[in-house]
Amino acid sequence: MTLPKHNRFIRFLYGISIVLMFAILFWYVDYTFSYYNSWSAADSAEIQNTTSPATYATIESQGFTIAGKSMTLSWEDAALAQKLSDFWYQFYATADQYYSAGMTEEDRVYIVYDRYDQDAASFRATIGFKIADTHSVEEHLQSAVVNPGKYATFDNANGNRSITNIWSDAIFPQLNPLYSSDFETYRFDSSGNVYEGKICIAVQ
Amino acid sequence: MDTTQLLQYFEFIGFDVYDWALVFGGLFLLLDIADDILEKRMDKKHFLEILANLTTQIPYYLIELLIFGAYVYLAFYIYAYIPWKIPVTVGSAVLVLFLADFTYYVEHFCSHRIRLFWLAHSVHHSSPIMNVSTAFRFSMFDPIVSALFHVPLFLMGFHPILVFMGEVAVQAYQFWIHNEMIGKLGPLEWILNTPSHHRVHHGSDEKYLDKNYGGILIIFDRIFGTFQEEEELPTYGLTTPINTTNPLKVQFFEFPILFRDLWKANSWSDRAKYLFKGPEWKPENKPRLK
Numbered sequence: 001m002t003l004p005k006h007n008r009f010i011r012f013l014y015g016i017s018i019v020l021m022f023a024i025l026f027w028y029v030d031y032t033f034s035y036y037n038s039w040s041a042a043d044s045a046e047i048q049n050t051t052s053p054a055t056y057a058t059i060e061s062q063g064f065t066i067a068g069k070s071m072t073l074s075w076e077d078a079a080l081a082q083k084l085s086d087f088w089y090q091f092y093a094t095a096d097q098y099y100s101a102g103m104t105e106e107d108r109v110y111i112v113y114d115r116y117d118q119d120a121a122s123f124r125a126t127i128g129f130k131i132a133d134t135h136s137v138e139e140h141l142q143s144a145v146v147n148p149g150k151y152a153t154f155d156n157a158n159g160n161r162s163i164t165n166i167w168s169d170a171i172f173p174q175l176n177p178l179y180s181s182d183f184e185t186y187r188f189d190s191s192g193n194v195y196e197g198k199i200c201i202a203v204q
Numbered sequence: 205m206d207t208t209q210l211l212q213y214f215e216f217i218g219f220d221v222y223d224w225a226l227v228f229g230g231l232f233l234l235l236d237i238a239d240d241i242l243e244k245r246m247d248k249k250h251f252l253e254i255l256a257n258l259t260t261q262i263p264y265y266l267i268e269l270l271i272f273g274a275y276v277y278l279a280f281y282i283y284a285y286i287p288w289k290i291p292v293t294v295g296s297a298v299l300v301l302f303l304a305d306f307t308y309y310v311e312h313f314c315s316h317r318i319r320l321f322w323l324a325h326s327v328h329h330s331s332p333i334m335n336v337s338t339a340f341r342f343s344m345f346d347p348i349v350s351a352l353f354h355v356p357l358f359l360m361g362f363h364p365i366l367v368f369m370g371e372v373a374v375q376a377y378q379f380w381i382h383n384e385m386i387g388k389l390g391p392l393e394w395i396l397n398t399p400s401h402h403r404v405h406h407g408s409d410e411k412y413l414d415k416n417y418g419g420i421l422i423i424f425d426r427i428f429g430t431f432q433e434e435e436e437l438p439t440y441g442l443t444t445p446i447n448t449t450n451p452l453k454v455q456f457f458e459f460p461i462l463f464r465d466l467w468k469a470n471s472w473s474d475r476a477k478y479l480f481k482g483p484e485w486k487p488e489n490k491p492r493l494k
Contacts, residue, residue, distance in 0.1 A: 001436050004384050010239040014232065014385045021228040021380065028224065029217055036213045082207045082291065086284065086363075089211075093280040 056154050056171075058203070063148035065135075066110045068098040068128020070142040075167065076121045084125065084162060091127045098128055102135025107187055112144035113163055114181040146181045149202055156184065156197035163199055178202040207292045211365045214297055218369030225376035229336055232380065236335040239385070249449075250333065256449040257337035260327065263344035263455060275351045279364035282355070290361040297369070300362050301420075304354070304370025308419035311353035313430070316414050319462065322483045324349050326458045332441035334406055339382035344455060374419040378402070388434070397422050400434045407438025 071087060073080060088111075091098070099106075108130065115124040126144035137143040152175050154166060163182050166172055180202045187196040237254070240246040283289070290296050315325035327343035350371065357367045381402040388400045397418040405416040415432035418425050425431035446457045462478065469475045474487050 001387075001434055003387055003437065004245075005243055006385055007239050007242045010235050010242065011385050014235050014239075014383070017228060017231055017235070018380055018386070021224070025221055025224055028220065032217050032220075033213060036209055079289070079291070082289070085208045085211070086289070089365075090280045090284045093277055 056152050059151050059153050059200070061146060061148060061151050061200070063146050064130050065133055065137075065143055065145050066112055066126060066128040067100045067102070067131045067137045067141040067143045068110075068126055070124055070126040070144065072115075072122055072124050074120070074122045075164070080164060081162075084164065087125065087127060098141060100129060100131050100135065100138055100141060102131040102137075103129045104132055105130050107189070108185060109188065110146075110183055110185045111162075112146055112181055112183045114144055116179040144181070146183050147202065149178070149180075150204070151182075151200040152203045154199040154201075156186075156199045161199065163201065166199060166201060172201075175201055176204040178204055210292050210294070210297075211363065214369045215365050218372045222372050222376045225379050229339065229379040232336040232383065236337070236383065236385075240335075252449040253331065253333050254335070254337045256451060256454050257331055257333075257341040259451045260341050260343070260454060262451075264342040264346065267344045268347045271347050271351065275347075276364070276368075278351075278355075279358050279367065282358040283361075283364050286359065286361050288361045290363075292363050292366065296362065297366050300357065300366040300370045301373055303357060303360075303362075304367065304374050305419045305421050306424060307353055307357060308371075308374045309417050309424040311350060312417040312419070314353070315349065316417070317482050318480055319483045319485070320479045321349055323458050323462060326442065326483070327455060329406060330442050330446045330454065330457065331406075332445060334382060334384050334403060334438075334440045336379060336382050338406070338440075339379045341454075377420045382406075384437070393422070395421060395423060401425075401431075403438050403440075404432050404434045406440050408441050408443050409438055411435075412438050413443070 069087075069091060071083075073083060077083065091109075095109075106129070109127065110130060111125055111127045113123050113125055115122075117123070124144070126142060128141070128144070131137065131143075154161075156162075163184060182199075182201045184197065184199050186194045186198075188194050233254075237246065240250060312325075315321040324343035324345035328338075328341050328346075331338045331341050354367055354371060357370075358364060378397070381397055381399045383399050384403065386399040389396075389398050392398060393400060397416070397420060401416045401418070401422050404412045407413070407415075412432055415430055416422065416425050417430055422431065446453065448454065448457070465478045466475050469478060470487065477485055477487075
């Protein structure tokens, strides 16, 4: 089997380019994996460092209501982190379905954790947008209320932690949590990138 | 890494790998064109064929933009309601890549052997030349066919991000195998889809028809009996050449042929067979035309 006649130099360059392409791609995949791994380790260290009493603030909230989508989860579920992650992805993929006529902030999303049941080891998570208190929630939406009161606030700028990380942290019992309505909040820009994340735990 | 970070990683590198493959695809095209000029193969017809290959990207990307959102929504909708979910790990990502390649084999087989899907895939095979520009020759309906065949992977419980990245990897791999520059690659020919195997796939010679459907791996062709070794250089294009570089005719040439067959069919059974049997099927079961 004979290939058509090619310029030898061009053919050499072609072959070298193919080898170079695979070498670059394999290096890039490996390098990026190492980078994400080291990022993950740094994030874990950051979580340990920033859940000390010196790195959270206490705020007073007037309380508010959100409308969106709810699901019931269990804190004893080994796959809890993945279920929450999937819940977020599904919400983002179909976010416009959860817009309410009473929305007060279009660029900030909340997840509220409430209805804690110690016997069933379950809680409800609701992802949605803040709505005016006087607005009647549309039938196709589910709502959750953040109660007025004091909240311990942790920074979560890149959104890589959740309230479930705080639950397993040593500082958690020291907060005197109320187990009423905890929440996370994130602002996103026009490209859909998340920033200005906060985790808020209701405390006594 | 936790699940969220793993998914971010796969999403990030998936698109980056495709972008790198496109960059090198551009380099390969420049080398192909330089070679054609130096070897005095570049005439007006050859240039127009390369241009026709590249211009199919315009309608392809427009349709891709339209249906991508719906496809993502469908994928996450299915995944949200599937009770059995496969954990996101490096191992499951490798498994998805393997299954995505097998899915591509099945999709590719059906695209050749079911005329309804051949309507779209025949655009890719209608090019009479074989260089990297052929890799860019797509039908605008290809995204729809591809989305359809990957639904089972979501039903199996794999995370949609992993499935999307598997699809992207299988597509990105195939840019470099569309050429006549590289001969046989020794032991790699046993496992991987190579330029030699893919030249066979694009051949319209009788012994090369409907062979070597693989994406990244050639092993599925070897297992299921659709493998053919390259023995001499193939003749590229369709068994009935389209002889046009008009972008509209390139996209839609097969449609009037099918519509004519459906119109002239004597029964609904024959119409169904025209749609769902092979492109060569005729009611009298005549041999394939050359």
